[in-house]
Amino acid sequence: MEKRGGTPSPSPRSTEKSGKDLTRSGDANGGASAGGNATPKGDKEKGVNVQVILRCRPLSEDETKGNTPVVISCNERRREVAATQVIANKQIDRTFAFDKVFGPSSKQKDLFEQSISPIVHEVLEGYNCTIFAYGQTGTGKTYTMEGGGTRKAKSGELPTDAGVIPRSVRQIFDILEAQCAEYSMKVTFLELYNEEITDLLAPDEPRFPVLPVPEDKNKKPIALMEDGKGGVFVRGLEEEVVYSAGEIYKILDKGSAKRRTAETLLNKQSSRSHSIFSITIHIKELTHESEEMIKIGKLNLVDLAGSENISRSGARDGRAREAGEINKSLLTLGRVINALVEHSGHVPYRDSKLTRLLRDSLGGKTKTCIIATISPSVYCLEETLSTLDYAHRAKNIRNKPEVNQKMMKSAVIKDLYSEIDRLKQEVFAAREKNGIYIPRERYLQEEAEKKAMTEKIEKLGVDLEARDKQLVELKELYDAQMLLSAELGEKLEKTQERSGGHQACSA
Numbered sequence: 298m299e300k301r302g303g304t305p306s307p308s309p310r311s312t313e314k315s316g317k318d319l320t321r322s323g324d325a326n327g328g329a330s331a332g333g334n335a336t337p338k339g340d341k342e343k344g345v346n347v348q349v350i351l352r353c354r355p356l357s358e359d360e361t362k363g364n365t366p367v368v369i370s371c372n373e374r375r376r377e378v379a380a381t382q383v384i385a386n387k388q389i390d391r392t393f394a395f396d397k398v399f400g401p402s403s404k405q406k407d408l409f410e411q412s413i414s415p416i417v418h419e420v421l422e423g424y425n426c427t428i429f430a431y432g433q434t435g436t437g438k439t440y441t442m443e444g445g446g447t448r449k450a451k452s453g454e455l456p457t458d459a460g461v462i463p464r465s466v467r468q469i470f471d472i473l474e475a476q477c478a479e480y481s482m483k484v485t486f487l488e489l490y491n492e493e494i495t496d497l498l499a500p501d502e503p504r505f506p507v508l509p510v511p512e513d514k515n516k517k518p519i520a521l522m523e524d525g526k527g528g529v530f531v532r533g534l535e536e537e538v539v540y541s542a543g544e545i546y547k548i549l550d551k552g553s554a555k556r557r558t559a560e561t562l563l564n565k566q567s568s569r570s571h572s573i574f575s576i577t578i579h580i581k582e583l584t585h586e587s588e589e590m591i592k593i594g595k596l597n598l599v600d601l602a603g604s605e606n607i608s609r610s611g612a613r614d615g616r617a618r619e620a621g622e623i624n625k626s627l628l629t630l631g632r633v634i635n636a637l638v639e640h641s642g643h644v645p646y647r648d649s650k651l652t653r654l655l656r657d658s659l660g661g662k663t664k665t666c667i668i669a670t671i672s673p674s675v676y677c678l679e680e681t682l683s684t685l686d687y688a689h690r691a692k693n694i695r696n697k698p699e700v701n702q703k704m705m706k707s708a709v710i711k712d713l714y715s716e717i718d719r720l721k722q723e724v725f726a727a728r729e730k731n732g733i734y735i736p737r738e739r740y741l742q743e744e745a746e747k748k749a750m751t752e753k754i755e756k757l758g759v760d761l762e763a764r765d766k767q768l769v770e771l772k773e774l775y776d777a778q779m780l781l782s783a784e785l786g787e788k789l790e791k792t793q794e795r796s797g798g799h800q801a802c803s804a
């Protein structure tokens with residue numbers, strides 16, 4: 298939703314510097330790496346920066362009719378965005394540089410081909426890649442990720458306004474088909490709303506005509522679990538095996554419709570939900586010794602909720618807590634970015650489910666691209682400056698992308714056989730009723746207890762981390778005090794010696 302009326306009060310950041318302020322720090326990739334974090338070999342150890350793309354949408358019809366003043370100018374060639382503010386009758390321009398800048402007249406096709414297509418290639422090389430859209434509500438995150446209108450391909454062609462997701466899907470299939478590759482693909486689609494994860498691909502619960510179930514009640518929250526290897530997994534998340542781009546579009550439509558239904562029901566709050574659509578691809582490869590290996594790549598496509606809460610409160614001031622209540626995830630994302638950029642020892646990934654889910658994409662082994670979206674309108678200037686600051690800071694995050702380890706086909710088959718065995722046993726137990734059975738009520742109660750326990754353990758983990766940090770600080774303080782006291786001791790000794798000498802002399 299656009300914020301309207303009145304000239305916005307100047308943002309505190311905008312008064313920090315006046316005149317032309319070219320913010321270009323931390324461009325460690327040497328500026329544009331439109332190739333999605335191209336990794337020079339020697340840089341592998343140092344890591345690569347998160348790629349940040351800036352997109353400014355055009356004025357809407359209403360804004361144009363209402364002669365809304367434009368305060369943003371984009372220089373795509375120089376990869377710069379300038380925001381103009383008038384403070385005390387003085388014009389102040391703030392200029393920000395990004396890896397790529399797409400102005401109001403940019404086309405979906407151009408954004409994809411110049412910035413996203415190279416990332417898709419890296420997924421097919423066996424990397425995990427994440428693309429996420431961040432920005433104020435109504436600035437074009439969904440338009441950029443999904444596209445306007447229908448995303449359905451007509452006569453094999455994508456509509457001109459198809460966004461990053463359908464274009465990526467199409468490109469993945471085009472490449473695999475051109476290579477005559479043997480592959481398998483599965484997708485997951487989840488929504489994160491108010492710290493609860495729901496599966497957008499879960500089959501609907503059967504409804505009874507006498508007892509209609511409200512739409513959102515159909516969405517059962519699912520648990521986020523630690524995988525014991527420093528990662529997380531969403532327990533019971535539906536994985537759909539797909540064989541064509543068309544199938545993925547259908548799944549996307551189905552999932553997005555569920556998301557939208559919730560939005561209709563929950564109205565304003567729903568714009569604060571995040572969605573993650575993931576595609577995992579297994580590709581068969583032959584080694585020189587003709588051994589069959591499986592290469593695995595994963596693409597995460599994230600549509601974040603509107604960022605207006607975080608920008609209004611700022612991650613550090615007193616209102617942060619209040620905004621945290623509303624949207625813990627976005628607030629923590631801001632803190633994680635700050636901690637990574639400032640290299641603070643403790644990165645608060647565990648403080649929200651979004652950052653736990655995106656942990657590997659922020660400072661991990663994944664290649665990450667953030668698309669920051671802004672509006673050109675004067676009425677959004679405050680939020681726009683906040684997005685520009687936020688996105689610019691994120692440019693300094695370094696990830697250490699690693700190609701996923703290839704698996705021998707025989708090992709994959711062995712894994713699949715043991716999975717089939719396990720499922721067979723479950724089916725057999727269910728059919729023969731010789732497994733362990735507990736009443737549904739008790740099962741639900743135990744699940745709830747388990748969830749509470751997991752959360753308690755997680756909280757204890759966080760407390761422990763904080764205590765460890767405190768301990769380190771105390772130890773440092775203790776060491777410093779010891780050093781000081783040793784120095785003072787030495788000084789005292791010398792003084793005593795000197796005064797002893799004097800006494801001897803005077804005696």
Ligand SMILES: Nc1ncnc2c1ncn2[C@@H]1O[C@H](COP(=O)(O)OP(=O)(O)OP(=O)(O)O)[C@@H](O)[C@H]1O
Nearest residue numbers: 354355433434435436437438439440445568602603
């Ligand atoms: N680059 C663009 N070109 C043309 N129209 C755009 C562009 N970006 C956004 N729009 C239009 O602006 C409106 C708002 O965009 P969109 O719904 O994608 O915003 P959003 O950031 O996803 O908002 P929310 O946070 O509420 O989900 C839509 O009507 C969309 O079609």
